[in-house]
Amino acid sequence: MLSKFKRMLISRALNYDNKRGFKNIHAPPEVTTTYVTARYKLEETLPVAKYGGRYIVTMIPGDGIGKEIMAHIRDIFYMICAPIDFEVIDFDDPTDIDYIVHSARRNQCAIKGHMERWYNQKQLIFDSPNVELRKKLNLFAYITRFQTFKGVNCKFPDVDIVLVRQNTEGEYAMLEHETIKGVVNSLKVVSRKMVLLTAEYAMEYAKNHGRKKITVIHKANVQKLTDGLFRDVCFDLGKRNNIEMEELIIDNAACKLVQNPYQFDMLLCPNLYGNIITSIICGLIGGSGLTSAGNYGSNCAVFEPACRCRAKSLQGLNLANPTAFINAGMQLLHHLGFRTRAELLGEALRKSIEDDLVKTKDIGGTATTSEFIDNFKKNIARLMEEAYAKKVREVEEDFDAQTYLENL
Structure with a gap:
């Protein structure tokens, strides 16, 4: 694993701008998307940075393989130095949906797994929490x-x-x-x-x-x-x-x-x-x-695997494919304006699957979830070090020692 000091240097490299120099990694630029409707103009402003310039994102692991995969997602975001903190909410009771909605509405952004519909012995008594979340947040x-x-x-x-x-x-x-x-x-x-x-x-x-x-x-x-x-x-x-x-x-x-x-x-x-x-x-x-x-929606975005499958039969077996969750994390990073980090994850993911041929059983491989994640992290570390070395070379090429000494 990378040392804390090296992670800091690489993070700064990922936030380097050739014209303006190093950007403040704790103050990502605000991104505004405008949708024009037939009757009115709706401006959607992405969540403002909070608590020292870091984003707060609601994380709902859900049921089945969600909890184990979301733990890996948090580790990956920490590894790439994303200024994001997760508010993790476990969906253990149907009444939790109101707290989840409140959290997602407050943070304006969430990432989730599939949430199972609750039953009682006689009939269905609760609506689908996935549908209810979309309706209450108007997604x-x-x-x-x-x-x-x-x-x-x-x-x-x-x-x-x-x-x-x-x-x-x-x-x-x-x-x-x-x-x-x-x-x-x-x-x-x-x-x-x-x-x-x-x-x-x-x-x-x-x-x-x-x-x-x-x-x-x-x-x-x-x-x-x-x-x-x-x-x-x-x-x-x-x-x-x-x-x-x-x-x-x-x-x-x-x-x-x-x-x-x-x-x-x-x-x-x-x-x-x-x-x-x-x-x-x-x-x-x-x-x-x-x-x-x-x-x-107008004021919120929620990212998840496209197929809402719990894969409960794989729960706890270390056999689940984390690719869909990683892609959801990439969409989250794009949404918050961290394009470089999102592209980094995308390139590392393709290297793992296409070049290293590390695949879980569902896509024709033999790798476990842990083996897939370990290979994915190695590719991330390699790409981050390459990005850092490239930025260092660019700084050294642009550096004029004579002008620097004259300005002292």
């Missing part, structure tokens, strides 16, 4: 980017698809009731306001990341009012933004995805269809343990 947009790793065997290499999903409405409104005995109704809620917010988020993402075409997934041939509204709002907004749009029925989209995913660039889906499509694409690129997702 209207779900974004995930699916990319293949060269070291992972899959049918379609070099896949690169972005999916944006409406995250709070549709079948996930959780409005169900029994009309008479044996007859149950479920309400599917779709509102123009929430579709507009999600679609605008997708359009902004497409413009900022060079995405050329958006495919709207729906079932408007059957659900003409709900899915029809979703489709119409998305297409109207796409025309105003001069973005190429196409539409596909959900069952046809699923078929085309497994036949040829390369025809898709970016997908825009209602809630339930987005969940299904996410699992399909995860299966195409190698499994549920590789991809992460971001849930974004």
Whole structure:
């Protein structure tokens, strides 16, 4: 492991600017993202630094493998000298959801594992905590980017698809009731306001990341009012933004995805269809343990593995794949403005999987979780030392001893 002094020097190297010199690592720049809606302009300002310039992020390990993997995530963030402190909240009781929501709303940022739904002996008595968290924090947009790793065997290499999903409405409104005995109704809620917010988020993402075409997934041939509204709002907004749009029925989209995913660039889906499509694409690129997702709202963002799988059968066996959690941590770093650190983790992760071929059992390898993490940390340390050496060379090349002595 790196010494504390060396970690400090490397951290400063990661925060070096060629024009302005070393930046204050405890005062990362504030990042502001603006979304323009049809009726108003909404400015989302990222969380301000607190307590000596450090960010506070809510961490919810959740159930299954979450607790053991999140412990590794905290170690990794410490290793890369990220000025982030985690407020860890264990979800051990359904009433904990209110405390989790309060913490995430206060910190404006969270990273989580999957939280199990609670049952009693007779019937379900608590809503899904994952859905409840998204609704109470109004996390209207779900974004995930699916990319293949060269070291992972899959049918379609070099896949690169972005999916944006409406995250709070549709079948996930959780409005169900029994009309008479044996007859149950479920309400599917779709509102123009929430579709507009999600679609605008997708359009902004497409413009900022060079995405050329958006495919709207729906079932408007059957659900003409709900899915029809979703489709119409998305297409109207796409025309105003001069973005190429196409539409596909959900069952046809699923078929085309497994036949040829390369025809898709970016997908825009209602809630339930987005969940299904996410699992399909995860299966195409190698499994549920590789991809992460971001849930974004007006004043909060929550990052998690894209497939909400507890992997409870792997709990405590040291066999789980930590890649999706690491990717969630990378999204968190990007969100807070620590781009260099996020790219460092991304490069180290690809070296571990593609160059060193260190893979867990679910993606065709034999490594344990600990072996994977150890190799990943070695790659991080190597890259940090290389970054530090590079910055030192740049400083030495720019240093003019004669001018320095004259100015003394």
